[in-house]
Amino acid sequence: MAEIFAGFKWIALLDDRELFIEGLITTLEVAVFAMLLSLILGIIFGIAGVFPKKWVRCVDRVYVEFFQNTPLVIQAIFLYHALPHLHIMLPVIAIGILGVGIYSGAYMSEIFRSGINAVPKGQMESGMSQGFGYWKIMWYIILPQAKRTILPALGNQSIGIIKNTSVLAMIAGGDLMYTADSWAGANMYYGPAYLVTGFIYWMLCFPLTKWVQQLEKKAEVG
Structure with a gap:
């Protein structure tokens, strides 16, 4: 066991630390942009999941069920090999952002859908009685109230994105x-x-874990 962690191996790693720093930077870039993409998809499909029209809800279910029930690694490899056949040439980092972002967006959409459903239905009716349209009610009334429920789950999903x-x-x-x-x-x-x-x-995930725990405590108190 001691040979696996021999001192000269640590010295070699220290000498090549720039490689690991570059890898860390790439990981952070993919995590940040995949998180933004998943948030956008999460909001869009989360709202679609509670939309009055049935066909819109069906589109949401197809997206969520497909990406939640197929492995991320298969999705990423498919994108890597399939896009060139469609004459779409992307850097590998962009494929990673797309793969992780679209996959995580399916989970984000369920988080937003659950948060929206947790808001009393009377809020939608109250907004309509004041002359607001559906999207304005959702953006200015429903989503702000759903934030308390949504944030802890978003934090947990962000941890998953970093690891993914x-x-x-x-x-x-x-x-x-x-x-x-x-x-x-x-x-x-x-x-x-x-x-x-x-x-x-x-080191990347632990601070987020503690932040999520604080959010969950606030939600319980609130």
Whole structure:
């Protein structure tokens, strides 16, 4: 066991720390933009999930059920291989953002749909009685009230997005996990590579976990 974490392996990792820093930057870029994409999709499909017209709700269910019930790694690999056949050439990092963002958007939409359904239906009726349209009621009345319910779940999903960026390792995405795999495989220094990588992911996710716990306590008090 001691040989796996031998001192010279740590020295080698320290010498190549720039590689891991670059991988971390890529991971953060994918996480941030995938989070924004998933939020946009979550709001759109979350509202679609409670829309009065049935066909709109059906579109939401197709999107949610498909992406929630197929593995993210298959979706990412499909995008990586399928888009060039459609003459759509994207950088791997963009494919990662699309893959993680669309996949997470399905979960975000359920979070928003549940939050919207938690708001008393009388709020919609009150808004309509004041002459507001459906979208204005949703944006200015329903969603602000649903925020207390939605935020803790969004925080948990954000943690999942950070961890899901590791899927880029399957398509040579240059992220933190891919960097660890490549470096460890080239040097046969697996112990330090994966231990450091795991610690970095923990450092990224742990503060979010504590923030989510605080939000959940506030929601319980409120």
